Structures are given as C-alpha cells and as structure tokens.
Amino acid sequence: MTKNIRHNPAGMAPPTQNLYSHGVEVPDGARRLYVAGQVGVRPDGTLPDTLEGQTEQMMENFRMILASAGMEFSDVVKITAYCLKAEDIITYAGLRNRYFDGNPPATTAVVVAGLALADWKIEADLVAARPA
Template sequence: MTTGNKLHNPATIAPPARNLYAHAVEVPAASRHLYVAGQVGARPDGTVPESLEEQTEQMMENIRAILASAGMTFADIVKFNAYCMSAEDIITYAGIRNRVFAGVQTATTAVVVTGLANPAWKVEADLVAARQD
C-alpha cells in the first residue's frame, strides 16, 4: 500500500516555512478519502487536560486512533487545519505537530480564533487524509 500523494512546492513562489509542510498535495485517482471532523484534546473518558501541551498531545493521539481505524497514518494526511487561541499557542501546537508528523509534509493551515465550542478547549484540528491501496 502507498499513499500515492504528490507534493507541490513550485520553485516560482516562496518555499513553505522551514519546509515543514507543502503548499499543496495532489491525491491520485482511485484513492480512498477520509474527512475527519474537528478533534480536540479530550481523553477517552471525556475529561480535558488543562494545559495546551497536554491537549495537543491528546488531540494527536485521538487523530492517530481515527487514522488507524481507516488503515491510515499521519503520512496519509493531505490537509491539516488547526485552530488555536493565540499566536503563541500556534508555536506550541506546531512544535508538537512537527514532532508527531516526523517529517511528513502536508498542506497545513493554523488559525487564531477567539473561542472554540467548549471554553475548556485550547486547540482543535480537522483534516483530510487520502490513501491509494
């Protein structure tokens, strides 16, 4: 099995910041697509850690479990959107994301928002993954 996804980073535009993501990801025909709703750092028992770091780690574990249930990994992510409460939070979230993604480049966006659906949540992410089996 292979993802078959192709990165697009044209030399005619500025490269992605620190080459940690791709400007675009092309998904080949006949790929399976997985659309993942916004995920937060809630533990399996529904409790939410207090710190941004713990919430981000738990969110990544929740995403890992969802991907695994579809026979996918972080390498199959095509588009990743994150929503943080401040620009400083994006730095913390991105450090954890970069470690968890371990060099996987995906189209990614991080946005500062004024709030999430639950005031206890500090970070949320949704994504699209694709895999060609």
C-alpha cells in the first residue's frame, strides 16, 4: 500500500516546532474523507468547560469519525483549527500532536472572533485520505 507522502522541502524553513507538514501528497486512487467542523461535545451532549477538555473531546470525535470510515489519524492530510485566542493555538497543537504519532498533517490555525455557540472554545475540520 502506497502511503500519503509528507513534503517539508530542505530549501525552506522547517515547520514551526515540527508541529505540522508543509504539504501532504495523496496517491492516485486513494479514498478521501472530508470531515465537517467538530467541537468538543461529548457523546452525551455535554461540553467540557476548558479548552483542553474540548480539544481532547474534539480529537476523540475525529477518531470516531475516522474509524467509521476505516481510517486512522495517520490518514489525515489536512486539519484546520479555529481558536478564539492566539495563545490557544499552542495548547491545541500540543494536544493534537499526541494523536499524530510523528506524522503531522498539513495544518492551518486561525484566530477568530467567535464560534457558532458561545460556549465553544475551539472547532476544527479535517481531510483524510486512505491509500488503496
């Protein structure tokens, strides 16, 4: 099975603290999964009070969606996170990277004025590709 290939060219600055990949190439014939924005809502509908709790639950929600498609975090090629404060990006990235086991996807993190519900502290969406 051909794998997704991460691209971090030697001729440019490396990804900040190796927290992401500059690009990820998906081989021909790979199955693709586009995951809608996820937040840290638990299966019972409750929401953790902290950014850390919401981020961990959001990542677990991603895990469940990936598994339902027969995929894993190693298949994630792009993730975009929406944070309320710039300092939240470091907290999010540290928790997120525990799930990628040294194979970080291409990543974008954006600071926004607010999310759809006032209690949400973070939201992210992702794209995954499983090589045939």
